[in-house]
Amino acid sequence: xxxxxxxxxxxxxxxxxxxxxxxxxxxxxxxxxxxxxxxxxxxxxxxxxxxxxxxxxxxxxxxxxxxxxxxxxxxxxxxxxxxxxxxxxxxxxxxxxxxxxxxxxxxxxxxxxxxxxxxxxxxxxxxxxxxxxxxxxxxxxxxxxxxxxxxxxxxxxxxxxxxxxxxxxxxxxxxxxxxxxxxxxxxxxxxxxxxxxxxxxxxxxxxxxxxxxxxxxxxxxxxxxxxxxxxxxxxxxxxxxxxxxxxxxxxxxxxxxxxxxxxxxxxxxxxxxxxxxxxxxxxxxxxxxxxxxxxxxxxxxxxxxxxxxxxxxxxxxxxxxxxxxxxxxxxxxxxxxxxxxxxxxxxxxxxxxxxxxxxxxxxxxxxxxxxxxxxxxxxxxxxxxxxxxxxxxxxxxxxxxxxxxxxxxxxxxxxxxxxxxxxxxxxxxxxxxxxxxxxxxxxxxxxxxxxxxxxxxxxxxxxxxxxxxx
Amino acid sequence: xxxxxxxxxxxxxxxxxxxxxxxxxxxxxxxxxxxxxxxxxxxxxxxxxxxxxxxxxxxxxxxxxxxxxxxxxxxxxxxxxxxxxxxxxxxxxxxxxxxxxxxxxxxxxxxxxxxxxxxxxxxxxxxxxxxxxxxxxxxxxxxxxxxxxxxxxxxxxxxxxxxxxxxxxxxxxxxxxxxxxxxxxxxxxxxxxxxxxxxxxxxxxxxxxxxxxxxxxxxxxxxxxxxxxxxxxxxxxxxxxxxxxxxxxxxxxxxxxxxxxxxxxxxxxxxxxxxxxxx
Numbered sequence: 001x002x003x004x005x006x007x008x009x010x011x012x013x014x015x016x017x018x019x020x021x022x023x024x025x026x027x028x029x030x031x032x033x034x035x036x037x038x039x040x041x042x043x044x045x046x047x048x049x050x051x052x053x054x055x056x057x058x059x060x061x062x063x064x065x066x067x068x069x070x071x072x073x074x075x076x077x078x079x080x081x082x083x084x085x086x087x088x089x090x091x092x093x094x095x096x097x098x099x100x101x102x103x104x105x106x107x108x109x110x111x112x113x114x115x116x117x118x119x120x121x122x123x124x125x126x127x128x129x130x131x132x133x134x135x136x137x138x139x140x141x142x143x144x145x146x147x148x149x150x151x152x153x154x155x156x157x158x159x160x161x162x163x164x165x166x167x168x169x170x171x172x173x174x175x176x177x178x179x180x181x182x183x184x185x186x187x188x189x190x191x192x193x194x195x196x197x198x199x200x201x202x203x204x205x206x207x208x209x210x211x212x213x214x215x216x217x218x219x220x221x222x223x224x225x226x227x228x229x230x231x232x233x234x235x236x237x238x239x240x241x242x243x244x245x246x247x248x249x250x251x252x253x254x255x256x257x258x259x260x261x262x263x264x265x266x267x268x269x270x271x272x273x274x275x276x277x278x279x280x281x282x283x284x285x286x287x288x289x290x291x292x293x294x295x296x297x298x299x300x301x302x303x304x305x306x307x308x309x310x311x312x313x314x315x316x317x318x319x320x321x322x323x324x325x326x327x328x329x330x331x332x333x334x335x336x337x338x339x340x341x342x343x344x345x346x347x348x349x350x351x352x353x354x355x356x357x358x359x360x361x362x363x364x365x366x367x368x369x370x371x372x373x374x375x376x377x378x379x380x381x382x383x384x385x386x387x388x389x390x391x392x393x394x395x396x397x398x399x400x401x402x403x404x405x406x407x408x409x410x411x412x413x414x415x416x417x418x419x420x421x422x423x424x425x426x427x428x429x430x431x432x433x434x435x436x437x438x439x440x441x442x443x444x445x446x447x448x449x450x451x452x453x454x455x456x457x458x459x460x461x462x463x464x465x466x467x468x469x470x
Numbered sequence: 471x472x473x474x475x476x477x478x479x480x481x482x483x484x485x486x487x488x489x490x491x492x493x494x495x496x497x498x499x500x501x502x503x504x505x506x507x508x509x510x511x512x513x514x515x516x517x518x519x520x521x522x523x524x525x526x527x528x529x530x531x532x533x534x535x536x537x538x539x540x541x542x543x544x545x546x547x548x549x550x551x552x553x554x555x556x557x558x559x560x561x562x563x564x565x566x567x568x569x570x571x572x573x574x575x576x577x578x579x580x581x582x583x584x585x586x587x588x589x590x591x592x593x594x595x596x597x598x599x600x601x602x603x604x605x606x607x608x609x610x611x612x613x614x615x616x617x618x619x620x621x622x623x624x625x626x627x628x629x630x631x632x633x634x635x636x637x638x639x640x641x642x643x644x645x646x647x648x649x650x651x652x653x654x655x656x657x658x659x660x661x662x663x664x665x666x667x668x669x670x671x672x673x674x675x676x677x678x679x680x681x682x683x684x685x686x687x688x689x690x691x692x693x694x695x696x697x698x699x700x701x702x703x704x705x706x707x708x709x710x711x712x713x714x715x716x717x718x719x720x721x722x723x724x725x726x727x728x729x730x731x732x733x734x735x736x737x738x739x740x741x742x743x744x745x746x747x748x749x
Contacts (some may be wrong), residue, residue: 026579045511073561094711177556177684177686178684179514179553179554187688201497210538214698215552215554216556217493217556218553218556218557218559218686221497221557221558221559222493222494222497222557222558223493223497244687244688245687245688245690246688246689246690248690248693248700250700252699255693255694255695255700255719255723256722257722257723257724257726258726260691261689261690261691261703263688263689263690264683264689264690264691267683267684267688267689268683268689272513272514272683273511277730277734278730278733278737278738279511280511280513281511281512281513281538281539281729281734282513282514282683283513283727283730283734285726285729285730333719356725357722357723357725404688405687405705406686406687406688406705412500
C-alpha cells in the first residue's frame with residue numbers, strides 16, 4: 001500500500017562531516033574526520049532520491065547497491081545496510097574513508113546537479129564503523145572446495161581477493177612481505193586519514209573468514225610462483241604486490257641527508273610509527289623548513305604528516321598548476337586549512353648540502369604550461385634563466401611509484417610491459433596458467449578501490465578456473 | 471615467531487644467533503641478508519646471513535651491539551623468540567671458480583665472510599683470507615678461517631695482532647696474482663681495499679650495508695651511487711663492483727640518524743631496558 005505522505009522538499013546541502021579543527025589537528029595524528037552520528041547519517045540518507053535507474057552504481061568499481069544500503073540507513077536498519085555493502089565490498093570502513101567518491105559514485109548523483117550529491121562515502125563509513133563498534137558478523141561460507149589459493153600481498157587487492165575466494169569455500173593463504181598486513185593502507189596512508197586500528201579490524205574480519213596470513217614472506221625470494229604451484233600445493237595464485245618502488249628526480253644532490261622518498265618517509269611514520277619515537281625504535285628527523293615535491297595524494301599525506309611531526313613550515317612544490325594537481329580536492333583543502341603552502345609551476349634542479357652532508361638549499365626552476373601531453377594535462381616547460389633558491393632542511397620526494405620488480409624478475413614466462421607492470425586480460429589472467437594479478441601491479445599507481453575492483457574480477461575468474469579444473 | 475636455538479658470544483659485544491627458520495634456511499645463499507624486528511615497537515634491521523643449516527632448518531647471523539636494537543637483541547637468550555624475520559633478501563653472491571681469490575673480512579662481517587670462503591673453496595678457488603678488527607680482542611673465527619684458507623693473515627687497526635692496518639695488502643697483491651677480491655666489513659675498510667686493488671685492476675666486490683627500512687625495494691633509503699647511477703642496495707645489491715661505489719656518499723648517508731640512534735640507546739639504558747634496573 002502506498003503511503004499517502006507529501007514528498008518533503010529535498011535538502012540541497014549535504015549534512016557536513018564533523019572534523020577536528022585545523023589549528024588542533026595540525027599537531028596531532030588523530031583522525032581528521034570524526035564521522036556522522038546516527039541522526040546525521042539518517043538525515044543525510046533521507047536526501048537520497050532512490051532513483052529507479054541509479055547513476056551512482058555504475059560509478060562504483062565494486063558495484064555496491066548504493067540506493068539499497070542508503071534506504072536501509074534511512075530506515076535505521078544499519079545492520080542490514082552493512083550486509084548489503086559487504087555483499088560487494090569486504091573493506092567498507094576503509095573505502096568510506098579513502099575512496100575518491102567525488103570522481104566515482106557521487107559524480108553522477110542526480111542531486112549533484114542542483115546542490116550537493118549524496119555523501120555516499122560518509123554513509124558507507126558510518127555503517128561500517130557502527131558495525132565494528134557493535135561486533136562484526138561473519139557471513140556464511142560456501143562448503144569447502146578443497147582448492148588452495150595463494151595471494152601475494154596483503155594490500156587492498158590481496159585482501160579483497162582473499163575475502164571473496166574464502167567466502168566461495170576455497171582455502172586461502174596470503175603471503176605478505178612486510179611484518180604487518182594492509183599494504184599501502186598501513187605503510188602509506190597516514191593514521192589521521194585512516195586509523196590503523198580500522199585496517200586491523202578489517203584484516204581480522206578477513207582472518208575470521210578462515211584466511212591464513214603469513215607475514216614476512218617475500219615471494220620471489222622465499223618461494224617463487226612456480227614453486228607455490230608445483231611444490232607448495234596451491235591450485236592458483238593471485239599477485240597483488242602493488243606499486244612499491246619510489247621514483248626520484250635524478251637531480252644532483254639527491255642523496256644528501258634530509259631527502260626522503262615519500263615511501264621512506266611514510267613507511268617510517270605510518271608502518272614503523274616513528275611519530276612515537278623513541279617509544280617506537282624507528283627514528284625520523286623533521287626539520288623546520290620542509291618541502292614536498294609532487295601534487296598527488298601521497299604528496300598531501302607527506303606534507304600533512306610533516307606538519308604533525310612539528311615542522312615550522314611545510315611547502316608543496318608542484319611543477320604544474322592547481323588545476324592539474326592529481327590529489328583529491330578534499331585533501332588539498334584539508335592541507336591548506338592546516339597551513340600548508342602550495343607553490344605551483346616550479347621544479348627542483350639541484351640540492352645543496354651543508355658541511356655535514358645535510359640538505360640546506362634547493363634550487364628550482366620556474367615552469368610554464370605548454371601543450372597537453374599524453375595524459376591530457378598541459379605539459380610543464382622550464383622557463384629559461386628563472387632559477388631560484390629555497391632554504392630547506394627536509395625534502396620529501398613524492399613524484400610517483402613504479403611496480404616492485406622482484407616477482408617479475410623471478411617468475412619465468414610472466415608477461416610484463418615495458419613499465420614493469422604485469423600483463424593481464426580483462427579478468428585478471430596473466431600469461432601463466434592459474435596465475436592472476438590485479439591492482440597497481442597491473443595498472444601502475446592508482447586508487448585503493450580500483451585495485452579492489454580488479455581483484456574482485458580476478459577472484460571471480462579464479463573461482464571459475466578452480467571449479468572447472470580437473 | 472622465530473626461536474633462537476643457539477647463542478654464542480664471539481668477542482666482546484659481538485654475538486652469534488642461530489634461529490629456527492626452516493623456510494629461510496631452505497632458500498638462503500651466501501651474500502643474502504635477513505631483516506628482523508624484535509617486537510612490535512622495534513625497528514627493522516638488516517643482518518647479513520652468516521650461515522644456514524637446511525637439515526636443522528636454522529639460519530645464523532652475527533651482530534655487534536652498537537645501538538638500542540642490537541643491545542636489546544643481545545639480551546635475548548636461547549629459547550627466546552624474535553617477532554619476525556624476513557628473508558632471504560638481496561641477490562646471492564656470484565660463486566664460481568675465479569681462480570685465485572683474496573677475501574678480506576672486517577669486524578662483524580668476518581662471520582658472513584666465513585660462509586663466502588666456504589662457498590668459494592667448494593667452487594674450486596684458491597683462497598687467501600685476511601681478517602681484521604680494531605683491536606685483537608675483537609677478532610673471531612681465526613681457526614675456522616685459517617682451516618679453510620690457502621693463506622691466512624690477520625690485521626688490526628692498532629697492530630695488537632698481525633699487521634697494523636691494511637697497508638700490507640699492496641705488497642701481498644704485488645707478490646700474488648689475484649683474479650678477484652671480495653671485501654666485507656666497515657665502509658672505510660672496503661673503501662681502503664678498493665683504493666689498493668684499483669691500480670692493479672683486480673675486480674673487487676664489496677657488500678654494502680646501508681640503512682634499510684623495508685629491505686625489499688620500497689623506501690629507497692639504501693640508495694647509493696654506483697658508476698654514477700642510483701642503485702638500491704636491497705634489490706640491486708647488496709654486492710657491487712667496489713671500484714664504482716661512491717663510498718663517501720655512503721658514509722654520509724650512514725650517519726643520517728646518529729643523533730636519534732644515540733638518544734634511543736641512551737634512553738633505553740637510563741630506563742633500565744638493559745636489565746640493570748636503571749642504574
